[in-house]
Amino acid sequence: MVFGSNGAAAAGGCCVLCGKDDETIASARVIREGTDKPTIMKPEAVSDAVAEDGLNIPLIDFSAFTLSDEATKRSTAQAIVNGFQKAGFIYLKNHGISKPDVTTTFSESAKFFERPMDQKLAMGWTTPEANRGYSQPGREKTTDLKSAAEIEAKRAEEGADLKESFEIGREGEPKHPNHWPDQFDEDGKVFKERMLEFHDRCRKLHMSVMQAIAVGLGIDEDWFDPYCDGGDNTLRLLHYPAVKSTVFEQNKNTVRAGAHTDYGSITLLFQDMAGGLQVLSPNGNFIDATPIEDTIVVNAADLLARWSNDTIKSTKHRVVEPPTKADMHPARYSIAYFCNPNFESFIDAIPGTYDDVRKKKYEGINR
Template sequence: MPILNALPGRFFAHSRSARLSRGLATIAPSSAFHIPVIDFSKFRTATTPAEKKATADEIVGAFKTAGFVYLAKHGISDAVVQRAFLESKQFFGLPQEVKDSMAWADPRSNRGYVTIGRERVTQSKDAAAIAAMRQKAPDYKESMEIGRDWDSVWPNQWPKTEVLPSFKPFMLDFFQTCHELHMVVMRSIALGLDLQEDFFDSKIDKQCHNLRLLSYPAIKRALLDKDANQARAGAHSDYGTLTLLFQDQVGGLQVQHPHTGEYIAATPIPGTIVINVGDLLSRWSNDLLRSTLHRVVAPPAKAISETEAMTPARQSIAFFSNPNFDAEIECLPNCGTSPKYPPVNTEKYIVGRLADTYS
């Protein structure tokens, strides 16, 4: 996309005072919350350790302050991303009974179709409270969860080949592509934390990840307005190391300012991937890297009558990257002498959070 040549190295401002001029983001005051746009090709093509370290420091610096970056020139082509959205749209366009036949059933598996209202993401760990929130104001979205396909105990669920012939092979390739990008970004984080570049490699190589296709159907504004807590996805942090988020141009993602509590729009930027720190990476770093609360709200509605308006449909794709399920997460050697958290097993932590979310 032509906008990318101008964006890397600049900060994209998200405060209310931010404005666009000639297609570029105007820099907000220093006190405003911002998510940097980082040219990742500088890390991939670096010819000296100093060049690599410079980009690594940019990424870690952003994760320390905002917990989010826009990654530009990341190596995944626009054509591949567009194809991923097309395959996802075709899946969600299947008859409801076909999608329901692949229903999500188990938090350890975390695979299959999740119908509208089945999930209620939140920071609460109280199962009864989450159930009450789900009953009153469920997240208005549907999703398809895909994991590593060679797991014989917890297999993926796929539509039949005659229904969507290219869906499975494409999504398996896309899963691998996202995993490989995640590995490289984690190497940049290792350097930015003054660790060996390959420090995380053996701890994230088993691909215990979750590729989530998301569809937010169009909805009448009145339905969203019935309850102040109703959202397309409630405020939450992610569970693992990093989340790679591919957005369409509808928008709706909001990130919480860590100091004021205000939610700021993470406006889609063509050609970039939004990447944020998850809870386990934050915990690994003794909270040096920030796992920031975020949510998805409905974009401005379009009037369909004198008394009613409709919010547009939205698509996104999230690749939730996790450490290996047998990894023990404890304070990294150079992230403080007083660990804030006891060691925790990856699988136990993530499955516990999923069980709370869906129970």
């Protein structure tokens, strides 16, 4: 979770069994419940993105789910669920959002953060309920801690996160309007148009990934649709400014963004090639989730873990500064799309994730 300077938090069948040979999960044999006939994954559909210290994050060709025959679609969906169950993370390629769209969004993001500080502060983040607008460097400390005292102690130990951000929610919310730079100039109008287009593309991908999760869990493909079709999600632009190496030398605990899990269903993360994302391994070590060109990193979040009766993992991750011998650590940009169930949804254990032996771990809750 992300906490502001006041300590407030911002909202943002059986388990599938997948076998693996010694070389790669690309040829995973997936046994479906009720049959002894395995489905053979196409070799090019799944490979390892990360394989270190017990952490295996698959790289999955999402077109094998969206454009393939039913058998390949099903086995790809199972590989997606398997990745979330074992690592809490997957990489997706051929995900349906074009490279020009991603490049343009990164470019518009960089131009936004170049705006004068007085303009950015005029669009300032206000409340966790709204969760929209600009947060300046030094304002946030990303952590899983809940109490204000613990958060401030962590801030004192590690320092505030070395980043600035801008958050965009669903357009047209009368109580929580988005903040836009279109009040300043024509470039601001272009920015608004591009960001709303990208928000909608990510919304559609969120729906598709949730459909894949449904198929992988052995429930109806459209089971999540009524929970996720409202687009109550947050697009977050992130800029980690260039930092002198001495900042990290003076405090070895300083990070770009502290260790945390995300709140909602899934998060779509678009990285630049600078790197810095690390994921917690089963052995308790943070492992680099190295950027792979033209891919999206997707992680399961806390609410999906609860929804799945903890058959899916929400794994801790953080952003650090990659080692360098230079005097300055270069700027880093990323774009996160935090996906959530629709507001007012009632979240209870997904069918098939509990039975007489594996009991429900949680009571149902309203989103």
